[in-house]
Amino acid sequence: MLARDEKGDRMITTPTRSTRAGTLVRAFALLLTTGMVLPGCAERTAPSATERVDVLPLIPAPVEAERGDGRFRITAETVVSVAQNDAPARDAANHLARLLRDTRGLALAVREELAPSPGSIRLQLDPQSPVAQAEGYALDADAEGLRIRARDAAGLFYGAVSAWQLTSADAGRDAVETDVVEIPAVTIRDWPRFGWRGQLLDVARHFHDVDTVKHVIDAMARHKLNVLHLHLTDDQGWRIEIKRYPKLTEIGAWRTPPGAGRHGTPQRYGGYYTQEQIRELVAYAAARHITILPEIDMPGHAQAAVAAYPGEIGVTSERPPVAVDWGVNPYLFDTDERSLKFIQGVLDEVLELFPSPFIHIGGDEAVKDQWEASPAVRAQMRQLGVKDAHAMQGWFNAQLAKYLTSKGRRLIGWDEILEGGLPDSASVMSWRGVDGAVAAARLGHDVVLAPAGWMYLDNLQTERSDEPNGRLAVLPLSRVYELDPVPAELTADQARHVLGAQGALWSEYIPSRRHIDHALFPRLAAVAEVAWSPMAARDWDGFLARLPAQLQRYRALGIGSSDGAFAADIGIDGGPNTVLSGGPARIALGNQTGVGQIRYTIDGSEPTLESSRYGAPFAVTLPVTVKAAVFTEDGQPLAAARSRHFDREALLTVDTQGLRNCHDGGPLGLRVPLLPDMPGMDTPVYNVDLFYACWTYPQARLDGIAGIRIDAARLARNYGLAHDQSKVHQYPSSTPQGELEVLRGCDGELLAKVALPDGAILGEQFILEALLPPQEGVHDLCLRFTAPIEGPLYAIGAVRLIEATAQSPPVRY
Numbered sequence: 063m064l065a066r067d068e069k070g071d072r073m074i075t076t077p078t079r080s081t082r083a084g085t086l087v088r089a090f091a092l093l094l095t096t097g098m099v100l101p102g103c104a105e106r107t108a109p110s111a112t113e114r115v116d117v118l119p120l121i122p123a124p125v126e127a128e129r130g131d132g133r134f135r136i137t138a139e140t141v142v143s144v145a146q147n148d149a150p151a152r153d154a155a156n157h158l159a160r161l162l163r164d165t166r167g168l169a170l171a172v173r174e175e176l177a178p179s180p181g182s183i184r185l186q187l188d189p190q191s192p193v194a195q196a197e198g199y200a201l202d203a204d205a206e207g208l209r210i211r212a213r214d215a216a217g218l219f220y221g222a223v224s225a226w227q228l229t230s231a232d233a234g235r236d237a238v239e240t241d242v243v244e245i246p247a248v249t250i251r252d253w254p255r256f257g258w259r260g261q262l263l264d265v266a267r268h269f270h271d272v273d274t275v276k277h278v279i280d281a282m283a284r285h286k287l288n289v290l291h292l293h294l295t296d297d298q299g300w301r302i303e304i305k306r307y308p309k310l311t312e313i314g315a316w317r318t319p320p321g322a323g324r325h326g327t328p329q330r331y332g333g334y335y336t337q338e339q340i341r342e343l344v345a346y347a348a349a350r351h352i353t354i355l356p357e358i359d360m361p362g363h364a365q366a367a368v369a370a371y372p373g374e375i376g377v378t379s380e381r382p383p384v385a386v387d388w389g390v391n392p393y394l395f396d397t398d399e400r401s402l403k404f405i406q407g408v409l410d411e412v413l414e415l416f417p418s419p420f421i422h423i424g425g426d427e428a429v430k431d432q433w434e435a436s437p438a439v440r441a442q443m444r445q446l447g448v449k450d451a452h453a454m455q456g457w458f459n460a461q462l463a464k465y466l467t468s469k470g471r472r473l474i475g476w477d478e479i480l481e482g483g484l485p486d487s488a489s490v491m492s493w494r495g496v497d498g499a500v501a502a503a504r505l506g507h508d509v510v511l512a513p514a515g516w517m518y519l520d521n522l523q524t525e526r527s528d529e530p531n532g533r534l535a536v537l538p539l540s541r542v543y544e545l546d547p548v549p550a551e552l553t554a555d556q557a558r559h560v561l562g563a564q565g566a567l568w569s570e571y572i573p574s575r576r577h578i579d580h581a582l583f584p585r586l587a588a589v590a591e592v593a594w595s596p597m598a599a600r601d602w603d604g605f606l607a608r609l610p611a612q613l614q615r616y617r618a619l620g621i622g623s624s625d626g627a628f629a630a631d632i633g634i635d636g637g638p639n640t641v642l643s644g645g646p647a648r649i650a651l652g653n654q655t656g657v658g659q660i661r662y663t664i665d666g667s668e669p670t671l672e673s674s675r676y677g678a679p680f681a682v683t684l685p686v687t688v689k690a691a692v693f694t695e696d697g698q699p700l701a702a703a704r705s706r707h708f709d710r711e712a713l714l715t716v717d718t719q720g721l722r723n724c725h726d727g728g729p730l731g732l733r734v735p736l737l738p739d740m741p742g743m744d745t746p747v748y749n750v751d752l753f754y755a756c757w758t759y760p761q762a763r764l765d766g767i768a769g770i771r772i773d774a775a776r777l778a779r780n781y782g783l784a785h786d787q788s789k790v791h792q793y794p795s796s797t798p799q800g801e802l803e804v805l806r807g808c809d810g811e812l813l814a815k816v817a818l819p820d821g822a823i824l825g826e827q828f829i830l831e832a833l834l835p836p837q838e839g840v841h842d843l844c845l846r847f848t849a850p851i852e853g854p855l856y857a858i859g860a861v862r863l864i865e866a867t868a869q870s871p872p873v874r875y
């Protein structure tokens with residue numbers, strides 16, 4: 063699948079969505095790493111909020127904001143005032159009061175008043191508000207008080223969010239005085255650029271409970287997002303109770319994980335939402351002006367449903383297990399009348415639960431092998447005059463669209479639904495770049511932008527070794543912020559079909575709430591600004607200047623956001639070989655954004671604002687432990703301290719993040735845990751290429767090296783690769799269980815071979831050691847497993863070269 067590289071004219075290959083399928087393509091990964099700051103680069107310091115008085119701590123950026131003279135002082139006696147019988151204002155006022163209590167410790171009274179009392183915060187539904195746009199608001203603050211007016215309830219709510227942000231710029235600081243807050247006099251006129259401002263949460267691959275979904279809803283509301291796209295069904299689990307078909311949850315909601323019983327992996331994994339819980343979530347979201355968009359994936363990604371009712375909806379009568387393989391699996395819904403009636407029965411209950419005007423039917427990655435192999439489906443295609451299986455999916459989608467239209471709803475699906483012809487009423491969500499959005503808008507269909515290259519938040523945020531599991535195509539904060547949801551190829555009339563944009567958080571590698579927080583934040587702030595703010599109000603440096611206040615709010619709210627964009631990268635200037643060859647050891651520091659002051663120590667102590675400030679690479683004597691933390695210019699933390707120890711052993715060691723692929727030296731495809739359903743974030747992680755069990759230790763200095771030590775593991779090979787399965791490479795083996803081979807370059811001399819241990823226990827970690835013949839010079843070392851590709855997926859956690867004179871465990875063949 064090809065997508066235009068927006069930074070140039072070359073074409074790049076985008077990943078499939080689910081594995082997506084298998085390794086993410088390296089050109090895509092390299093594209094996403096643009097904007098990285100290499101260690102040793104000079105700091106690019108964003109001014110702090112106290113230095114730039116014109117910077118208001120608002121995310122997303124408002125359409126219009128003008129500073130005035132003076133300040134408004136808020137104390138514990140300040141009243142949040144609403145008019146009598148103004149229910150929308152009272153709801154927004156209560157929300158503001160809760161936020162102030164939770165982040166500032168201010169307990170303000172909400173009071174109905176005929177006229178606002180002096181020095182109060184007044185919220186009012188006003189048909190004459192100066193902002194006429196839907197969801198817009200007017201906010202005015204001066205020494206006499208703060209006033210929020212809007213023509214609809216959503217506008218009042220978002221005005222309350224902005225008022226909270228103005229009062230919480232320093233929320234969470236240890237020394238802050240919580241019972242008095244001063245905000246600048248300001249006039250704000252604000253409304254969203256797009257009516258669709260969304261975030262997808264995949265609860266099918268890994269189930270996330272009601273409290274976790276509410277946690278995401280709350281965070282979305284604080285970012286002025288208004289569509290929660292719940293991906294409720296997939297091959298690995300069916301997560302919504304359908305009373306007419308109870309086996310969908312009795313059977314389809316549960317799977318037997320790879321490595322069950324090991325390392326905390328449960329024997330049975332899954333879960334689902336009862337209809338009562340769904341209603342609770344819908345109401346909870348609605349109170350925060352968020353619509354929940356349900357996705358029932360069809361006709362593909364259907365294995366959990368087929369496992370529950372193979373005779374009713376399966377193309378064959380075979381009952382498969384609920385899938386444990388991420389990616390593209392072969393099971394489809396049948397196309398006959400019985401299957402369609404079943405689907406309509408499911409939709410009837412979905413429509414009763416979700417008032418969303420749109421219903422998402424998926425439609426992506428539907429491998430047509432089962433349809434093409436079925437005499438009944440082929441006969442149906444001939445009867446319908448359908449030319450091929452892609453067109454058959456178009457017919458299938460048309461039946462769903464017709465049914466949803468008859469119920470007053472609209473169908474939306476992933477951009478693959480364009481391939482078989484699109485019903486007139488259907489809308490498209492473009493994930494394979496922006497081309498699907500362009501094509502659909504030109505045909506007159508409404509579109510939502512959720513392109514993988516900008517909005518797939520399960521991609522790692524940095525290239526750091528301390529990142530948890532995820533996809534290795536790094537998606538930095540800056541890349542998310544770059545997206546303009548209106549593709550330049552569209553005319554003004556076509557651009558009117560762009561409903562908005564949304565982020566996506568697929569959960570193959572997001573098993574816990576902690577993983578969700580790490581992946582979403584702070585990138586959700588960039589998603590919010592992309593979807594809300596006009597391009598004229600967006601500015602990357604301004605966003606960075608406003609972001610520290612947002613990070614403080616996250617801390618105050620207990621959100622475990624990632625600080626990777628600001629965290630210090632610690633390395634050897636010129637690389638380890640400069641020291642191994644006898645040169646001086648010089649430490650280079652930097653971070654991804656190039657923002658903030660980096661303070662460091664080399665004596666083992668924790669860095670503070672009193673520690674040395676980094677300006678240029680500095681000399682050290684090995685062994686040494688370098689610790690570095692990053693602060694704003696006014697002394698607030700941007701990133702927690704990071705630590706790295708340097709000695710000769712460390713210089714000779716490359717961890718899984720430092721290993722590269724054997725073909726072009728780029729990153730590998732996935733960063734996976736020891737077992738796919740292990741709980742917690744502290745699981746060991748391994749970078750793997752699903753198609754080649756081959757890693758490169760780049761630029762190994764082999765002078766004086768006598769051996770090699772590899773930390774290895776057996777992982778689950780739980781990846782549905784569909785038609786890409788034939789691309790998985792099998793290296794020739796000398797033994798049934800296979801070996802690890804060490805070569806000088808991937809096409810060079812075989813230096814060592816060590817047999818893999820017997821057995822196939824998933825989640826087993828082990829050490830492989832081998833002697834190396836004397837070598838000279840610097841070479842890439844190729845390490846590859848020759849184990850059968852039908853068995854476990856072997857992986858490497860770290861590689862260490864052993865010097866002939868080093869005191870180390872004995873090496874063996």
